[in-house]
Amino acid sequence: MNGIANECQVGMKWRIKEDYLKKNVRICSEKFTASSIPGVKYFLSLNWDEYNHDELKICLNLEFKFTKRIQASIDIYVKAFHEKHFPGDYCYHNSGGGWTRTIDTRNYIFNPQERYFVDGIVEIEFDGTLESHGIKRKASQSCKTLGNAYWKRNDKDLTMIVEKQRLKIHKWVICDKSSVFKAEMESGLKESVENVINITDFSFEIVKMALMFCYEQNITESFIKENASELIRFADKYDIKSSHEYIQHVLIKTLSEVNVVEFANISITYNAEELCEYCICFLTNAIKKKIIINDAKKISAEITNEICQRSILSTSN
Structure with missing residues (x-):
């Protein structure tokens, strides 16, 4: 980038x-x-x-x-x-x-x-x-050895059912990472009693990658542009802050004229503040240098308005 x-x-x-x-x-x-x-x-x-x-x-x-x-x-x-x-x-x-x-x-x-x-x-x-x-960049995915050990253990006490497949996870891990799952497990509803969560709006692959990240597994090799949007959507929906930040950092590193519009729109949809900032600055710099941007007409109005606002001489009363 x-x-x-x-x-x-x-x-x-x-x-x-x-x-x-x-x-x-x-x-x-x-x-x-x-x-x-x-x-x-x-x-x-x-x-x-x-x-x-x-x-x-x-x-x-x-x-x-x-x-x-x-x-x-x-x-x-x-x-x-x-x-x-x-x-x-x-x-x-x-x-x-x-x-x-x-x-x-x-x-x-x-x-x-x-x-x-x-x-x-x-x-x-x-x-x-x-x-x-x-x-400034927070260190990501620390303590991988400990994460590997817990990921491989057989004492997982929570089941997620996705596309008729089962994923096992430690309840304390997902509750520590996600305020949404924590609230669900403390609700007293059926899911918290049976320790089973059904997820219907994400693919098995996406949920597995998201859970692997909760155990600090390295998911970079499996991380591609096509699943980036779904991963950050999962992190945003279930308030998994560490995953949300990490995905933004990966996308920021790969920003280019080809993908900046897509990433900018993703940042607005899924509350990715840091990614949004970098996309706005990337686009502002591209305008100054007259660099051609792919799919420029598809940029969200919120992004274009912010670029215009920052480019105007400021007056404060």
Whole structure:
């Protein structure tokens, strides 16, 4: 997967009312999403300094889940009568506030002769570049040896019937992995008494692969594009988070111009947030580079709307 950009232009215009600044509380702009780096959001904040209450501070805040660190190049302009420019660079290792500058003191900001406000509003413009470094990725399928041992044991106490075939599993394993199956086993209904679950809307192959994953078996060799949709549907329906995350990671690694539309639509249907982010960023980058995408007309409206929204200059009031 080489269609994801690691650099992204960001920016916004922020209009703040004079009355809000006089309230002496932290003020935040609207939160915006970076167009081509997965899982990155940014916003500006204003607050009076904790120690010197007469100084107004501006801060660039970042939120990111899939990237280890982000290098930010920043230009902020306060559109007062005497325009103020605050350039800077900052490396974010964690989500939250980072780059901060003092705009001015209270006496100057609220002095009518300084003309900070026009019709009771001050405008701040932000332009910047974010550069991502490294990918955060949870280790998957650990403790395979222990999983193998339990998968081969004969003391399984729960039966799943799929396409008239039986699959045996330990009740505690499936209850640990799936909140849906756990609720079913604790319901007191027929399934929980007889320890038998009938599954009618998935194939035997899909259910077996999903259960193997619950025992931390390596299913990568059996994992193909044709069953990816069904596997993630199973994980979504039965709330098997580890499987849901793992399938997303496999699909992300194989993203290409050929499959990105299919994977993007899958991500919307089955609540695959990380896969969705990567697909949106892949498509955004493809548009910039004029790369032809297979089945582009089939992209869901939710995906296209998000791409358009991220591509428009942001204004926060």
